[in-house]
Amino acid sequence: MSAGTPRPALILDGLRKEFPHRRSLFGKAEAPVRAVDDVSFFVQPGETLGLVGESGCGKSTLARLIMRMMAPTSGSVLVDGQRVDTLLPSEVLAYRRKVQMIFQDPYASLNPRIRAGDLIAEPLLIHGLAKGAARAARVRELADQVGLAASSLTRFPHEFSGGQRQRIAIARALAVSPRIVVADEPVSALDVSVRAQVLNLMADLQAERGLSYLFISHDIGTVAYLSQRVAVMYLGAIVEIGPARDVLRRPRHPYTRLLLEAVPVAHPRLKSRRREVLRGEVPSAANIRDACRFAPRCPMATERCHIEVPQPRTLDGDRLVACHFAEDTPDLPKGLAA
Amino acid sequence: MPVATDLLDIQDLTVTFGGGSSRVTALHGVSFDLRKGETLALVGESGSGKSLTALSIMGLLPPEGHVAGGRVMLGSEDLLTQSRRDLVRTRGSRVSMVFQEPMTSLNPVLTVGRQLTEGLEFHRGATRAAAKARALDLLKLVGLTQPERRMRQYPHQLSGGMRQRVMIAMALACEPDLIIADEPTTALDVSIQAQIIDLMLDIKERLGTAILLITHDLGVVAEMADRIAVLYAGHVIEIAESLTLFDTPRHPYTEGLLAAVPRLDVLVAGTTARVRLAELPGSVPSPADRTNGCPFTPRCPIATARCAAEMPPMTPLDAAHSVACWERAP
Ligand SMILES: Nc1ncnc2c1ncn2[C@@H]1O[C@H](COP(=O)(O)OP(=O)(O)OP(=O)(O)O)[C@@H](O)[C@H]1O
Ligand SMILES: Nc1ncnc2c1ncn2[C@@H]1O[C@H](COP(=O)(O)OP(=O)(O)OP(=O)(O)O)[C@@H](O)[C@H]1O
Ligand code: SF4
Ligand SMILES: [Mg+2]
Ligand SMILES: [Mg+2]
Numbered sequence: 033m034s035a036g037t038p039r040p041a042l043i044l045d046g047l048r049k050e051f052p053h054r055r056s057l058f059g060k061a062e063a064p065v066r067a068v069d070d071v072s073f074f075v076q077p078g079e080t081l082g083l084v085g086e087s088g089c090g091k092s093t094l095a096r097l098i099m100r101m102m103a104p105t106s107g108s109v110l111v112d113g114q115r116v117d118t119l120l121p122s123e124v125l126a127y128r129r130k131v132q133m134i135f136q137d138p139y140a141s142l143n144p145r146i147r148a149g150d151l152i153a154e155p156l157l158i159h160g161l162a163k164g165a166a167r168a169a170r171v172r173e174l175a176d177q178v179g180l181a182a183s184s185l186t187r188f189p190h191e192f193s194g195g196q197r198q199r200i201a202i203a204r205a206l207a208v209s210p211r212i213v214v215a216d217e218p219v220s221a222l223d224v225s226v227r228a229q230v231l232n233l234m235a236d237l238q239a240e241r242g243l244s245y246l247f248i249s250h251d252i253g254t255v256a257y258l259s260q261r262v263a264v265m266y267l268g269a270i271v272e273i274g275p276a277r278d279v280l281r282r283p284r285h286p287y288t289r290l291l292l293e294a295v296p297v298a299h300p301r302l303k304s305r306r307r308e309v310l311r312g313e314v315p316s317a318a319n320i321r322d323a324c325r326f327a328p329r330c331p332m333a334t335e336r337c338h339i340e341v342p343q344p345r346t347l348d349g350d351r352l353v354a355c356h357f358a359e360d361t362p363d364l365p366k367g368l369a370a
Numbered sequence: 371m372p373v374a375t376d377l378l379d380i381q382d383l384t385v386t387f388g389g390g391s392s393r394v395t396a397l398h399g400v401s402f403d404l405r406k407g408e409t410l411a412l413v414g415e416s417g418s419g420k421s422l423t424a425l426s427i428m429g430l431l432p433p434e435g436h437v438a439g440g441r442v443m444l445g446s447e448d449l450l451t452q453s454r455r456d457l458v459r460t461r462g463s464r465v466s467m468v469f470q471e472p473m474t475s476l477n478p479v480l481t482v483g484r485q486l487t488e489g490l491e492f493h494r495g496a497t498r499a500a501a502k503a504r505a506l507d508l509l510k511l512v513g514l515t516q517p518e519r520r521m522r523q524y525p526h527q528l529s530g531g532m533r534q535r536v537m538i539a540m541a542l543a544c545e546p547d548l549i550i551a552d553e554p555t556t557a558l559d560v561s562i563q564a565q566i567i568d569l570m571l572d573i574k575e576r577l578g579t580a581i582l583l584i585t586h587d588l589g590v591v592a593e594m595a596d597r598i599a600v601l602y603a604g605h606v607i608e609i610a611e612s613l614t615l616f617d618t619p620r621h622p623y624t625e626g627l628l629a630a631v632p633r634l635d636v637l638v639a640g641t642t643a644r645v646r647l648a649e650l651p652g653s654v655p656s657p658a659d660r661t662n663g664c665p666f667t668p669r670c671p672i673a674t675a676r677c678a679a680e681m682p683p684m685t686p687l688d689a690a691h692s693v694a695c696w697e698r699a700p
Contacts (some may be wrong), residue, residue, distance in 0.1 A: 086559040193653040223415040223654060224586055225623075225669075228630035228647035235646070250559070253589075257632035257647065282640045294564035296589030296637050298628075300612045309568060310561035 038076035039113060041244040042098070042131075042212050047071045047107035049093050067093040069268035070107070077211070080238065080245040082259030082276060084252050084291070090134040090268045091248045095216045098246070099133050100124070111212065129159055132205035136217035140198035142189040148200050149175075149185030155207040178233060195226035199233065206237065212244045219254060231258060252295050256280055264288045267325045270344070274351030282356040284347055287326050292364060324355070332357050376443075377547055377580050378404040378427070385422050385431065387657075394420055394657040398604045399440065401684065404548065409574060409581040411591040411612075414601030415654050420584045423601070426450075427455045427582075428467055444548075462493035466541040470553035472533035475541075476525040482536050483521030486543060492542045508539040513569055531562035534581035538569065545577070552584040567593050588631055592616065597682045597690075600624050603665035604683065610691040613647055620693040621668045626650040664696070672697045 049068040054339070067090045075081045085091055096102050098109050100116060101352050109116045112131055119127055135141040142151055152171045156162050162170045172182050180198040189197055198218060203215055215234070219227040235258060237243060255262055255288065256276055263273040264285065272285035282291040290310040311329055327337040336356055344352040347359070378677040397419045404410045412420050425431050426441055427449060442449040444464060452460065469475045477485055486505035497505065499555045502521075509517035512535040527532055532552060541549050551570070555563035571594065573579055583594055591598060591612070598615045600608040600623070608621040619625045629648035652669045663678040664670070670677065676696050685699035686692045693699045 086561060112641055129371045141433040224588070225415060225627055225630055226653055228649045229651075231632070232649055232651075233645055251633040253632040253637070256634050257635040277638060280634065291560065292634075294560045295634060296560075296563070296567065296587070296593045298592050298631055298633050299616050299635070300592040300595070301616070302592070302635060309564055 033201045038077050041077045041112065042075040042246065043110040045095060045108050045110065047109065048105045049102065050105045054235050057221065066268050068097060072271055073263055073270060073273055075212070075244045076244055077244055078238065079244040080247050082255030082258045082262040083246060083248045083265060084250065084255050084262060085265030088251060088322070089265045091265060092216055095133065095214050095248060098214055099131065104359065107283045125159065129158050129208045130210055131212045131214065132208065132210040132214040134205050134213060134218045136220050138194055138201050139219065141201055142197060144189050147186050148180065151200055152203045152207055155204055158358065161206050161208065174207055177237065178203045193221050195229055198222060202233065207254055216248045220249065220251065232266055252292065258274050264291065269325060269354065271355070272353045278348065278351065282363060283356050284361050286330050286332050286350060286361050289361055289364060332360060371696065375405045376403050379443040381441045382427055383423065383442060385426060386436050386437040386438045387434050395660065396604050396657050400565055400606050402599045402609055404580055404582060406547070406579055407574070407578040409594055409596050411583045411585060411595035411598045412601060413585060413588065413591055413598060415528060415586055417654060418601040419604040420601055421552055424467065424552050424584055427550060428461060428466065453592040456673060462489060463544045465548045466539050466546045467552065468537045468549060468554045470556050473525060475537065476533060478525055479542040481521065482523055482525065489540060489543050499590050508542055511542065512539045526693055533563060534558065535568055535569065542545055542573065548580045548582065550582045556585065556624065564595065570573055570594065588628065603660065604657065605665060606692065607694045608692065620687060620698045621695050622672055623671050
């Protein structure tokens with residue numbers, strides 16, 4: 033980082049999470065699942081980092097590690113330069129004020145027996161942030177910011193639509209004035225026509241409050257919309273990270289490129305029989321050592337890829353790519369590359 | 371009178387649930403047709419009635435559901451008035467269905483091979499050996515690796531993408547004229563989704579099978595559909611050829627929907643800062659809150675008093691494009 037850039041709001045440093053092996057169907061002992069495997073990145077204040085990757089690549093595990101919902105196997109998470117895995121119990125509450133999370137399923141993440149107003153007031157209560165009339169005023173203010181009518185605050189979660197429920201969840205997350213919001217697939221469960229409401233709301237709130245977002249989604253279009261930078265995850269590791277538009281326009285990791293080619297483009301004029309399809313399926317995250325984790329599916333793989341782990345390398349100034357042959361990755365077909 | 375090339379002609383299909391005061395209408399006079407070898411996409415948001423339309427065609431409505439009117443013509447036969455026995459025959463041989471979650475429609479205790487051969491023996495009267503040979507061919511056709519091994523495997527031993535391929539193989543077994551695919555890729559990762567889209571395009575090209583594609587994903591629609599019917603709250607509100615619908619949608623809901631989806635290609639091409647996504651206010655009404663007017667009225671930027679009072683009929687703008695909107699097709 034050059035002088036003058038602000039201190040990152042969030043830093044992940046060599047973060048790992050292994051889940052102990054489960055016996056397979058046939059009784060074979062398997063190696064532990066390396067759900068998150070040596071992940072390092074940072075998120076600047078006021079920035080959105082989008083995290084994309086296919087099912088099971090470790091996105092939610094990463095989110096849980098940041099939220100301290102589970103302990104890492106090794107490595108660390110730093111918020112405002114402070115390590116969060118070594119926080120004293122007395123410091124945890126303060127940490128939760130800084131980092132909040134929004135979940136995919138607004139149905140499951142809200143207690144169905146608590147009214148909307150009380151759901152939004154709950155974090156204020158827990159953190160002792162406002163009392164009595166001040167608290168009620170703050171709840172109304174938060175509801176207003178996320179576009180919920182004050183008259184709806186006496187209703188229960190099931191009386192709201194999915195998009196409104198996600199607004200309640202966002203209001204709860206914002207109640208403690210966090211600096212960082214980890215959003216794990218926040219619009220995936222919503223109707224298409226409602227998604228834009230929530231995405232715009234998140235963008236507005238960021239502009240007003242200088243929030244940092246770690247925005248997790250398997251939908252690359254959504255990520256492209258909200259993020260300044262994107263990180264692409266494959267089998268527990270970040271294979272490419274850099275400015276959103278550059279990465280999506282000119283991916284340098286073969287996985288990023290094939291993933292982008294697989295995304296159906298929402299206009300029939302651009303439809304084309306794909307030149308190259310990502311073959312096979314994501315293998316389990318167990319046995320990748322001494323090789324590129326993408327090698328079994330990679331159209332560019334050589335012998336070297338099967339015996340040497342590609343370390344992340346800097347390309348084009350601000351891009352990190354973990355591929356021996358990143359310079360050789362062909363460009364996207366016309367139309368997609370725009 | 372349907373034109374000769376029509377394969378499926380649905381007219382005024384109306385489906386209700388419950389009775390008396392709790393009766394709700396889930397499909398309100400749905401009409402569209404599908405030509406031989408064509409892919410028609412039925413798009414709409416959750417609860418708009420996409421699956422109900424498919425289930426009505428297949429004669430698989432849940433017991434609480436009731437067809438209150440309309441016709442579903444397959445050639446010259448009305449599937450809604452077919453006898454149980456004829457329906458079973460139609461279902462197996464002329465129309466077949468691929469579901470979103472293959473696990474719910476594959477039999478967990480039968481091998482893949484057995485599920486395939488069973489249908490062939492039943493509907494086609496094939497011998498065991500002939501059915502087995504055909505099953506192997508089908509598994510190869512849908513691009514499964516190691517087809518002999520897959521024949522002996524059970525559904526739970528396959529990945530989601532492989533199961534969906536098996537479902538498609540089963541759907542193709544009796545060389546149907548029409549495959550109804552209800553969210554065939556929604557549960558899959560994009561890379562697997564791309565494989566399945568390519569497979570379906572390939573099948574359509576090689577076998578000339580018509581596809582009724584049900585999805586809420588406009589990207590999948592853009593890749594696959596020849597024509598598109600947009601469903602909103604149980605009404606077909608716009609039908610057009612795919613390119614027309616994307617380029618010049620006429621219904622304000624279709625317009626809003628297309629503008630609300632972040633387009634990767636546009637975002638990446640853009641050089642300026644992020645543009646705000648167009649928002650559709652509010653959300654889809656539930657069937658119980660239905661009025662006599664256009665169901666889009668509360669969210670519509672151009673609604674008038676007439677819209678709230680009276681449902682606009684589907685009105686042709688030209689031979690291939692119809693819309694149900696008072697303001698756009700008075
Ligand atoms: N508690 C757990 N115990 C054992 N394995 C786990 C656990 N949680 C996650 N995993 C495994 O870790 C890997 C990563 O899972 P994770 O849920 O983080 O993926 P994801 O990227 O969020 O996927 P999705 O897009 O489907 O939400 C998977 O292989 C998963 O099976
Ligand atoms: N068994 C049922 N009882 C009562 N109403 C039902 C029943 N099944 C469906 N409906 C109603 O019919 C409407 C259409 O449902 P349908 O399943 O066709 O929607 P869909 O467009 O397929 O949605 P999705 O994208 O969520 O699959 C819904 O509003 C639903 O409430
Ligand atoms: S290192 Fe080799 S196998 Fe890995 S992505 Fe690059 S070319 Fe492919
Ligand atoms: Mg997840
Ligand atoms: Mg459905």
